[in-house]
Amino acid sequence: MILSERLRAIAQLVPNSHTLADIGTDHGYIPLYLIQQRRIQHAIAADISPGSLDKARQLIRQHRLEHCIETRLGNGLSVLAPGEADIILIAGMGGVLIRNMIDKEEEVARSAAALILQPMIGQEELRRWLLQNGYRITDEELVKEGRRIYEIIVAIPDTNALAYDNEIFYEIGLKLVEKNHPLLKEWLMKKIKSLDEIIAQLQRGKTESAAIRMLELKEKRRQYKEVYHWRIK
Ligand SMILES: C[S@@+](CC[C@H](N)C(=O)[O-])C[C@H]1O[C@@H](n2cnc3c(N)ncnc32)[C@H](O)[C@@H]1O
Known part of the structure; x- marks a missing residue:
């Protein structure tokens, strides 16, 4: 098989x-x-x-x-x-x-x-x-x-x-970061790119909820980038 x-x-x-x-x-x-x-x-x-x-x-x-x-x-x-x-x-x-x-x-x-x-x-x-x-x-x-x-x-x-002390590790598996998985860089880049795309779409929206969502996603993107630079670069 x-x-x-x-x-x-x-x-x-x-x-x-x-x-x-x-x-x-x-x-x-x-x-x-x-x-x-x-x-x-x-x-x-x-x-x-x-x-x-x-x-x-x-x-x-x-x-x-x-x-x-x-x-x-x-x-x-x-x-x-x-x-x-x-x-x-x-x-x-x-x-x-x-x-x-x-x-x-x-x-x-x-x-x-x-x-x-x-x-x-x-x-x-x-x-x-x-x-x-x-x-x-x-x-x-x-x-x-x-x-x-x-x-x-x-x-x-x-x-x-124990629960994770940093919320981001529910999104980016802590074990992947700890072992610096060979695909981690590519996976983080994909995630950041898709966040960039959603943020760009939300930027065109005029509603208050779009603005709130955009801020949340920008914060998430910042955290992804932080892990990327901490672990990869
Ligand atoms: C996309 S397939 C995944 C098959 C295989 N596990 C894999 O990873 O390639 C999802 C399978 O889960 C079954 N499934 C969905 N809900 C289920 C449930 N509540 N209990 C048992 N099987 C379920 C579906 O019938 C289908 O065969």
């Missing part, structure tokens, strides 16, 4: 373990890959969509791996019992949806050794929620596929986890 850059980066963050649950598995590529690599012994590939799960089932059957990859149809973590999965992976969805899934099945989420999360949007909300709800972010990764840079967050249950 050859994975895309994004999926390969996610798979690399999965520690060798007994059972991986891939929530929203769609095609089932990651469980299949990790079983083939003998990095996990058992996987639960789950999805809310019968069509998606059929794709995963077909792939698993094709590789004759039904004995080690189970498929389950259902919403979020409700398909799992507490303690069933060592590692829970939720990738390719919005950060708020991921957050709600973890929140809804707290006992299941807390029973895992680690959560590997790859939000497409809403990364800030997800980081903030994790830190405010007894999870510690232990690692973060960036991966480039095509023109897009994706963020991957590894979190572990830890009721002693």
